[in-house]
Amino acid sequence: MKKLETLTEEQEELMFQTRDEWIDLFFSTKRIDKQTFEEGIKWLYEDLLKKKNPKVLYCESWLEALITIHIVKNKNVGANVGDNVGDNVGDNVRANVWGNVWDNVWDNVRVNVGDYFLDYSEYLDTGSNFGWVSFYDYFERIGILNNEDFKRYKKLVKAGAFQVYEYENYVFAVQPPTHILRNEQGQMNSTKQKAFEWSDGYGFYYVNGMNLPEDIFEKLLKKEYNSEDFFKEDNEETKSAIIGFIQQEYGEEYLFDFLRENLKELDTYTDIKDSKYLEGTTNSMNVGVYTLFKGIINNESIAYVRCYCPSTDRMFFLGVDPVNTNAKDAIASLYRVPKKLKEHILYIQRQGERFSTVFDTEGNTILRTLDKKEIQDVVGIDGNTYFGKIRYEY
């Protein structure tokens, strides 16, 4: 077979079609096709794993599955669950299809196609196989892969179990949720109810794709969540989800009043970036705009910088030392570098809460000699230095 080095227009179109079909399948709330599922399990255990056909138990939610497994395994109900066989399943099918695709596809094609499929197993961190199966499904559709085991396995995955736990003698299959609510960007989102819920009521609250703890969601819904609660929240993603909730449910004016209760706007700095550093951002007018707010809560001075995520335009309020008098220095104060490397910074990049700093040759040498104490001995840099060094921010 000739090595595939580029994709034709039709193959590229098929890539998106395949991806969308699998995404739709992931968000499907159709219940498990029990006949197909049990036939698939029988094939998997008897033909592929050379084991006895196990008993299949269906569970209404992930929580029910965990409780059921615990009860069956640990209570004296006369059942022998046996060992988990999950790894074997993956090894048997994946190893079979691995080499074929890997050998016949140029690295670049593989990686580019992978970008479109491998993300989709991340939802809720379940062990969904949709990512890697959809990835190989695409190569099957373009004629690179023709493997009977993969076809049978794909059919089993398509039977619609949300998650499956396989043991020697038992298989526990979780039914799909009854609803998955999403926003226009496809992120799980609801300000009215759980965005993701199973038939037994177990589920999760999400706003703009970010999980909100139930107690915070309930307080927000009853308008009992106040700015003091907000400023005490220590998770920036949760704070951003709270802002998203308020914006969607009550509007910008409510949000402004919510914050104005304790904060006064002091200064704004706009970092005007070269257009090349805006690639990969939303290119929104909010990118690079930093506003310093100050106020008092319980007689304590507080200061926050409002900024926007360049990748998603989500609003963040980051705590800064109230000694700051301008937004530029305030946002720069959240960057830290080992003291011994401060004078060796070539440039800085960032992705969310993580900074990537590149040093000059001497700095690189020093970096490799620092012990833990020296790595922990960090200092900040001023706003002018910071914005003179920063490149891509996502």
Place this chain on the structure above:
Amino acid sequence: MNINLKSITMETLKQINVAPSSTQGHFVEGAKNVVNLDEVTESFLVEGKSQLVTKNHTTLEMEHDCLVNCQVVYNPFSKMFEKSKD
């Protein structure tokens, strides 16, 4: 069937999480070497051209050897800087 994709991508794309305290993680892909310098500040030396990948943010191209560490935020109630959580 409950194969966690993360273990697969670790195997194929050599992903290393350089944000252990982050809910979603930030993963270095394609680096020659990643050295955990300090668990407290979550500082990592990343050697070789690589990418930083995470959910909710655009992938960051890292062309040169670099130090990856965590943003801090100021907690006005404890009056201390602490690692920013996401």
